[in-house]
Amino acid sequence: MQYNSTSDLTENAELIKRIKSAIVDVPDYPKKGIMFKDITGLFASHQLFKDTIQALASEAVSKLGFKPDYVAGIEARGFIIGTALADELGIGFVPIRKAGKLPRDVVSESYELEYGKASIELQRDAMPQGSRVLIADDLLATGGTSSAAEKLIRKQGSKPIGFAFVIALSGFASRNILKLPIFKIVEY
Numbered sequence: 229m230q231y232n233s234t235s236d237l238t239e240n241a242e243l244i245k246r247i248k249s250a251i252v253d254v255p256d257y258p259k260k261g262i263m264f265k266d267i268t269g270l271f272a273s274h275q276l277f278k279d280t281i282q283a284l285a286s287e288a289v290s291k292l293g294f295k296p297d298y299v300a301g302i303e304a305r306g307f308i309i310g311t312a313l314a315d316e317l318g319i320g321f322v323p324i325r326k327a328g329k330l331p332r333d334v335v336s337e338s339y340e341l342e343y344g345k346a347s348i349e350l351q352r353d354a355m356p357q358g359s360r361v362l363i364a365d366d367l368l369a370t371g372g373t374s375s376a377a378e379k380l381i382r383k384q385g386s387k388p389i390g391f392a393f394v395i396a397l398s399g400f401a402s403r404n405i406l407k408l409p410i411f412k413i414v415e416y
Contacts (some may be wrong), residue, residue: 282316
């Protein structure tokens, strides 16, 4: 598939409407006061998921002006989005996992959560150094995990070039934390 579309996703009201209808709000999950956006319905619809991934791939490549060398997906829903995105783009996928889940030599990055601290890891030899990497996940909120993923890829010796999300939540400081391009389809 060619990725030279100049259409802006904000103009694709039909796809956005279909995606939003597949997302279920789950109040007070994983803790009180949080409205969790469950995208299981998006994954369950073959055509909707395919259309979403195609739109996200087109958005990223048309705005970047080139295809990345790899997509790195953040555990766990980022694996689903990331592998599909890598397949659509015809490039490789690398997993970014929670600490202790990867074999062999890894690079690690710790970051703060609103309720504690976490670490993510990437295998040191997951991709050639200098690779251009698009980071994928299902949802952007605070940007903490995404920022840690960017730092992790730099530690590995590759070049993060942007972030791809199905959903971005407005009202967070994530736009101040993430300095690379952000590609999203739905915003709440």
